[in-house]
Amino acid sequence: xxxxxxxxxxxxxxxxxxxxxxxxxxxxxxxxxxxxxxxxxxxxxxxxxxxxxxxxxxxxxxxxxxxxxxxxxxxxxxxxxxxxxxxxxxxxxxxxxxxxxxxxxxxxxxxxxxxxxxxxxxxxxxxxxxxxxxxxxxxxxxxxxxxxxxxxxxxxxxxxxxxxxxxxxxxxxxxxxxxxxxxxxxxxxxxxxxxxxxxxxxxxxxxxxxxxxxxxxxxxxxxxxxxxxxxxxxxxxxxxxxxxxxxxxxxxxxxxxxxxxxxxxxxxxxxxxxx
Ligand SMILES: C[S@@+](CC[C@H](N)C(=O)[O-])C[C@H]1O[C@@H](n2cnc3c(N)ncnc32)[C@H](O)[C@@H]1O
Numbered sequence: 001x002x003x004x005x006x007x008x009x010x011x012x013x014x015x016x017x018x019x020x021x022x023x024x025x026x027x028x029x030x031x032x033x034x035x036x037x038x039x040x041x042x043x044x045x046x047x048x049x050x051x052x053x054x055x056x057x058x059x060x061x062x063x064x065x066x067x068x069x070x071x072x073x074x075x076x077x078x079x080x081x082x083x084x085x086x087x088x089x090x091x092x093x094x095x096x097x098x099x100x101x102x103x104x105x106x107x108x109x110x111x112x113x114x115x116x117x118x119x120x121x122x123x124x125x126x127x128x129x130x131x132x133x134x135x136x137x138x139x140x141x142x143x144x145x146x147x148x149x150x151x152x153x154x155x156x157x158x159x160x161x162x163x164x165x166x167x168x169x170x171x172x173x174x175x176x177x178x179x180x181x182x183x184x185x186x187x188x189x190x191x192x193x194x195x196x197x198x199x200x201x202x203x204x205x206x207x208x209x210x211x212x213x214x215x216x217x218x219x220x221x222x223x224x225x226x227x228x229x230x231x232x233x234x235x236x237x238x239x240x241x242x243x244x245x246x247x248x249x250x251x252x253x254x255x256x257x258x259x260x261x262x263x264x265x266x267x268x269x270x271x272x273x274x275x
Contacts, residue, residue, distance in 0.1 A: 007032065025075065026230070077115045080118055104212060108140050113221070118163070120141050123218065143197050155197045175188055213243045214241050216246065220249055235263070239263070239273060
């Protein structure tokens with residue numbers, strides 16, 4: 001069993017340097033207790049009894065899987081359907097205009113840091129409800145995350161009752177199949193098919209892979225983990241794939257830094273790419 005006091009400052013520094021170098025996540029000194037608390041469970045699972053042993057395992061793991069376990073342990077995957085209500089209210093008013101001004105024949109939306117899928121599936125349901133005349137084949141939703149584990153859950157589209165039941169009843173019946181035996185809900189295939197899930201690291205990923213521009217990017221409650229230079233770099237990458245008029249949605253507790261000259265704020269947490 002791991003001694004709760006076993007994480008030394010030196011081990012913490014090694015771990016945080018590794019996390020910053022490989023995922024752009026910056027951990028302040030105040031996060032030491034949190035890292036120790038969250039990681040002790042992972043050490044128990046691996047049958048390890050020191051954080052140095054864990055660090056050695058982490059750096060020698062060429063698959064990158066342990067990094068994902070570490071990120072899952074220290075960050076939060078918390079998400080929900082139709083999170084950030086004000087943004088959906090804004091979209092309800094403007095979605096037809098945004099769709100009309102799209103930059104391709106397809107309407108392209110990116111959910112960057114999509115966690116277990118509630119965000120991209122909310123986008124899909126929103127489009128089905130609010131652009132009823134538009135063919136689903138015209139709407140392409142790309143959903144990416146750094147965690148393969150969380151993407152597996154997202155792709156399955158299966159959710160426990162307490163996450164689905166707050167949705168309006170007509171959404172639940174139209175877009176989910178209920179499994180009474182396991183008390184869970186499964187997103188229907190036609191909604192799942194609107195979303196393409198992919199692994200992508202927002203800090204070290206190759207953005208030149210995105211050759212077609214997006215009309216909207218949702219990157220909500222992800223940048224909270226990044227320091228200012230990392231955020232600025234990410235915003236510049238988003239600006240490259242969002243043509244003028246394209247929209248960027250971030251979390252309500254986040255904001256673009258003062259260095260930003262690429263976007264103008266429409267309302268808190270909603271930004272438009274400047275031409
Ligand atoms: C709190 S969740 C936010 C989910 C959703 N966007 C929302 O607002 O409900 C943050 C997500 O960001 C992902 N993440 C953290 N660092 C990342 C990185 N460097 N690249 C891609 N995704 C990352 C995490 O795996 C997690 O699923």
